[in-house]
Amino acid sequence: MIVLGLESSCDETGLALYDTERGLLSHALHSQIAMHQEYGGVVPELASRDHIRRALPLLEEVLTKAQLSRNEIDAIAYTQGPGLAGALLVGASVACGLGLALDKPVLGIHHLEGHLLSPLLASKPPAFPFIALLVSGGHTQLMRVDGVGQYQLLGETLDDAAGEAFDKSAKLLGLSYPGGPAISRLAEFGDPLAYKFPRPMLHSKDLNFSFSGLKTAVLTVVKSHPANICEQDKANIARGFVDALVDVLVAKCVTAMKEHSMKRLVIAGGVGANSQLRAALNAAATKRRFQVFYPELEFCTDNGAMIAFAGAMRLKKNPALAKRDYSFNVRPRWPLHELEAA
Ligand code: KG4
Ligand code: ZN
Numbered sequence: 001m002i003v004l005g006l007e008s009s010c011d012e013t014g015l016a017l018y019d020t021e022r023g024l025l026s027h028a029l030h031s032q033i034a035m036h037q038e039y040g041g042v043v044p045e046l047a048s049r050d051h052i053r054r055a056l057p058l059l060e061e062v063l064t065k066a067q068l069s070r071n072e073i074d075a076i077a078y079t080q081g082p083g084l085a086g087a088l089l090v091g092a093s094v095a096c097g098l099g100l101a102l103d104k105p106v107l108g109i110h111h112l113e114g115h116l117l118s119p120l121l122a123s124k125p126p127a128f129p130f131i132a133l134l135v136s137g138g139h140t141q142l143m144r145v146d147g148v149g150q151y152q153l154l155g156e157t158l159d160d161a162a163g164e165a166f167d168k169s170a171k172l173l174g175l176s177y178p179g180g181p182a183i184s185r186l187a188e189f190g191d192p193l194a195y196k197f198p199r200p201m202l203h204s205k206d207l208n209f210s211f212s213g214l215k216t217a218v219l220t221v222v223k224s225h226p227a228n229i230c231e232q233d234k235a236n237i238a239r240g241f242v243d244a245l246v247d248v249l250v251a252k253c254v255t256a257m258k259e260h261s262m263k264r265l266v267i268a269g270g271v272g273a274n275s276q277l278r279a280a281l282n283a284a285a286t287k288r289r290f291q292v293f294y295p296e297l298e299f300c301t302d303n304g305a306m307i308a309f310a311g312a313m314r315l316k317k318n319p320a321l322a323k324r325d326y327s328f329n330v331r332p333r334w335p336l337h338e339l340e341a342a
Contacts, residue, residue, distance in 0.1 A: 001020045001075065006055070006079065006094060007078075008078075008083075009083025009084065010042060010302060013051050016305040016307070018309050023121075025065075026062040027303060028058045032046070032050050044085075047086070048086035051091065071102060073102065076311075077107045077308055077311020079108075080109060080328075082333055085332040088330035092330050096326040105321075107311050112136075113149075116132050116134060119266045121305060122296055125293070126264045130145050130262060130266045131144055132144075132268055134268050135272055135277075137180075139157075142252060142256050149317065153337055157208070157210060160211040162245060168215045170238075174234070186234060190232075191232075197244040207256055246276050264291050265293070267295075
């Protein structure tokens with residue numbers, strides 16, 4: 001079965017073709033980062049319009065790469081939510097329009113399920129069950145994953161998401177959007193002893209997170225400096241921030257692994273691309289004797305492959321989900337626990 005995946009929940013248009021027999025056949029992505037950069041964040045209306053422009057050329061690109069014709073697609077999976085309403089509507093209408101024209105079934109996918117399952121696209125995928133840390137621009141969650149559609153929320157952020165904390169703190173340091181990769185690069189040059197930022201909820205007895213206080217701590221330090229903050233000091237602040245955030249993420253992962261006696265930890269979402277987080281998790285995994293799995297770097301951030309894959313997994317498990325119903329509704333707010341088991 002060949003599934004076309006279509007991701008358009010935020011500022012990336014991603015398309016991909018996944019074959020349940022042969023694996024990922026092709027994928028293509030257009031990132032809108034350059035377009036939104038001058039505004040310091042995503043402008044929803046511009047995002048929607050750009051998704052419209054990119055979707056069909058990207059479809060042609062994935063078909064050409066995979067040497068397939070449109071008629072060889074067996075089903076179409078698109079991101080139904082959560083995300084920006086207008087951006088989601090573009091993906092949903094393109095997917096349903098294609099489904100209607102080609103007489104193929106269409107399936108709405110939860111964006112976070114796409115992220116959660118993305119490490120399974122790697123050459124050495126983890127087996128179920130595992131603990132997953134989902135760290136993206138909009139979400140920070142620890143989940144127990146027992147199979148496709150079997151997700152148990154163990155803890156989540158009470159305020160800002162990890163990626164949001166990265167982006168906001170980077171902005172305070174004058175770095176451009178999206179700040180995650182930029183603040184991470186800068187932190188490499190920082191002195192780890194220069195600033196000791198708070199580790200929010202490190203000792204709370206649960207698996208929840210809170211990052212807005214950390215961002216405020218960065219703000220307080222930045223404000224306490226004279227107008228022109230030197231590059232070395234920026235790097236020191238970046239280092240203090242990254243170390244604090246990584247400490248909390250790693251500590252909570254270790255607790256979840258212990259509490260559930262798990263041997264496999266999976267990292268998903270854009271912040272999963274972060275090199276400091278990966279180094280600290282790898283060290284913890286060696287010390288505590290568990291394995292840690294990451295998606296390929298290109299599948300950490302938003303992409304069509306994870307949506308095609310999640311669609312294929314759901315359809316494989318439950319072929320009755322393949323419906324030729326082309327009326328669609330997007331779900332900009334869609335808690336993962338409301339997702340039906342596959
Ligand atoms: O998963 P994603 O592409 O989109 C959402 O679903 O939110 O995640 C984007 C987030 C942004 O906040 C971005 O700054 C962050 O992931 N990010 C990083 C890195 N690469 C992306 N944060 C820290 N270090 C990175 N290398
Ligand atoms: Zn995402």
